[in-house]
Amino acid sequence: MRRDAYGLVTSTNSDEAQRAFETAVFGLAAHRPTAGAAIQSALKADPNHVAGHVLKGFANLILARSELDVPAAAALGDARAALAIKGGGSGDERILVKALEFAARGAFHQAADLLDHGFEDSPTPFLPFKISQALRFMLGDAAGMLDASTRAVDRLTFESPAAGFVLGCHAFSLEEHGRYGEALTIGQRAVALQPDDSWGLHAVSHVFEMRGDTLEGIDWLERGRKSWSRCNNFSFHMAWHLALLHLERGDHGRVLQIYDDEVRPQQTDDFRDMANAISLLWRMQQSGVHVGDRWSDVADIAYRRRSDTTLIFAALHNLAAMIAVGEQEGAAELVAQIEAKALGTDDQARVAAEIGIPMARILAGLDRSADRRMLERMVTNLPRIGGSNAQRDFFVLALAKAVGTGGDRAGVTRIGQIRQRLKAQDRLFRSIEHSVSIRLSA
CATH class of the missing domain: 1.25.40 (Serine Threonine Protein Phosphatase 5, Tetratricopeptide repeat)
Incomplete structure (x- = not known):
C-alpha cells in the first residue's frame, strides 16, 4: 500500500x-x-x-x-x-x-x-x-458542499499540493450560500496559493457577478485568462461568465464576439456547453440582441437528445432550446419524458417530480400561470435542479418572464424579492418587470 x-x-x-x-x-x-x-x-x-x-x-x-x-x-x-x-x-x-x-x-x-x-x-x-x-x-446540494469543504479546510495541511484546490472549492461553497465576503477572501487566497486553481478563480467571478460588480468581475476574469484559457471545456463556462458581465453593461457586440469565439467555438453536445450557450442566447434575445441563426446548432442537438432525462438540469435547457426555435413536437416529447422520469425512484426522478415537471410545463407554455403557493414552491425547489445559483438564474428569469406574460405583476415582484437574496438587481430582470407594466397599462 x-x-x-x-x-x-x-x-x-x-x-x-x-x-x-x-x-x-x-x-x-x-x-x-x-x-x-x-x-x-x-x-x-x-x-x-x-x-x-x-x-x-x-x-x-x-x-x-x-x-x-x-x-x-x-x-x-x-x-x-x-x-x-x-x-x-x-x-x-x-x-x-x-x-x-x-x-x-x-x-x-x-x-x-x-x-x-x-x-x-x-x-x-x-x-x-x-x-x-x-x-x-x-x-x-449547497449545504452538503459547504459541510464537506469546511471539514476539509479544518483538516488541511497547507504543504499539500491540493491545498489551493481545497480552498477554491470552499470559496465556491461559501459563495453559493451568499457569504460573499468570505468567498472573495478565500477564493483569492486559493488562486494566490495555486495559480492553476480555475475553480477558485471561478468562485471569485461568481461573487462579482452576484454582487453586480461588473467591472471588477471583467477585470478579474481577464487577469486570470492565462489560467482558465488552458482548461478543458470549462474555459467555455468561464467565457460564459465574462459574457454575462458584458451583457449587464450593455456591450452587446462584445457579448456576441465572446459567444462565437469562446462560449460556443465548437458545436459540442456536452450538457455544460449546451447550458452555457442556451442560457446566454436566451438572455441576449430578452435583452434585444439579434442573435441570427445561432439557435440552430443547439436546437438541433437538443432535439436529438429529447428523450434523455439523465439530468433534469440538462433536459430543461434542451427544452428551452427547442421552444426558442418553435420545435413544439420535440418539446412536447421531452416534457412527456420528464413526466415519465418522475415515476422512477432515483435522485433525478425526485428532481423531475419536485421541480422538473412544473418548470418544464411553464417553459413549454402548457401552464401559463401559477398561483402564489406554486411560485413559492418552485423557487424554493429550484436548487434541486443542480448547478450554481448563477446557472439556475436562467430558470428564475424564464419563470418571471412566463409569469409576466400571464399578466401577474405581483408574481414577478415576488420572484424578484426572492432573487435579490442572492443576486443584485440587474437590467434584464428590470426589463421583464417593465414589460409587465407596459402590458397591463395597454
Whole structure:
C-alpha cells in the first residue's frame, strides 16, 4: 500500500501508474484537458489500478448522458475485478468502489455521503472530496458542499499540493450560500496559493457577478485568462461568465464576439456547453440582441437528445432550446419524458417530480400561470435542479418572464424579492418587470 501526493492510499506497485494517476488528479482539479489521457496512462502501466477505473467511471457519469451509462458500468466492473486481484485493495479503494456503485445506480447523494464521511478516521484524500463536490454540484446540494469543504479546510495541511484546490472549492461553497465576503477572501487566497486553481478563480467571478460588480468581475476574469484559457471545456463556462458581465453593461457586440469565439467555438453536445450557450442566447434575445441563426446548432442537438432525462438540469435547457426555435413536437416529447422520469425512484426522478415537471410545463407554455403557493414552491425547489445559483438564474428569469406574460405583476415582484437574496438587481430582470407594466397599462 502507498499514499499518493494527494493523500489517497492505493494498492498499485507501479511507480509509473502512480505518477500518471497523480497527473490525472491534478488535471481533474485544474480542469485540464489532459486528465483523460493521464487516466489511460495509469491504467496502461497498471491495468488493475483500482482508483483509475473508479475515476474513469465517475468521469462518464458526471457527463450525464444516457449512452455513457454502459462505459460507466464497465468501469465499475473493472474496478471490482481489480479489487479482487489486489486482494481487496486498500480501504480507500474499497470506499471509492462502493461510492461508484451508488452513483452508477443514480444514488448520487449516497455516493457523496460515503465519499465525505468514509475517510473521517484518516487525513481526507483530495480525490474523494473533489468527486463529492462535483456530485453535490449536480444535485444543487449547497449545504452538503459547504459541510464537506469546511471539514476539509479544518483538516488541511497547507504543504499539500491540493491545498489551493481545497480552498477554491470552499470559496465556491461559501459563495453559493451568499457569504460573499468570505468567498472573495478565500477564493483569492486559493488562486494566490495555486495559480492553476480555475475553480477558485471561478468562485471569485461568481461573487462579482452576484454582487453586480461588473467591472471588477471583467477585470478579474481577464487577469486570470492565462489560467482558465488552458482548461478543458470549462474555459467555455468561464467565457460564459465574462459574457454575462458584458451583457449587464450593455456591450452587446462584445457579448456576441465572446459567444462565437469562446462560449460556443465548437458545436459540442456536452450538457455544460449546451447550458452555457442556451442560457446566454436566451438572455441576449430578452435583452434585444439579434442573435441570427445561432439557435440552430443547439436546437438541433437538443432535439436529438429529447428523450434523455439523465439530468433534469440538462433536459430543461434542451427544452428551452427547442421552444426558442418553435420545435413544439420535440418539446412536447421531452416534457412527456420528464413526466415519465418522475415515476422512477432515483435522485433525478425526485428532481423531475419536485421541480422538473412544473418548470418544464411553464417553459413549454402548457401552464401559463401559477398561483402564489406554486411560485413559492418552485423557487424554493429550484436548487434541486443542480448547478450554481448563477446557472439556475436562467430558470428564475424564464419563470418571471412566463409569469409576466400571464399578466401577474405581483408574481414577478415576488420572484424578484426572492432573487435579490442572492443576486443584485440587474437590467434584464428590470426589463421583464417593465414589460409587465407596459402590458397591463395597454
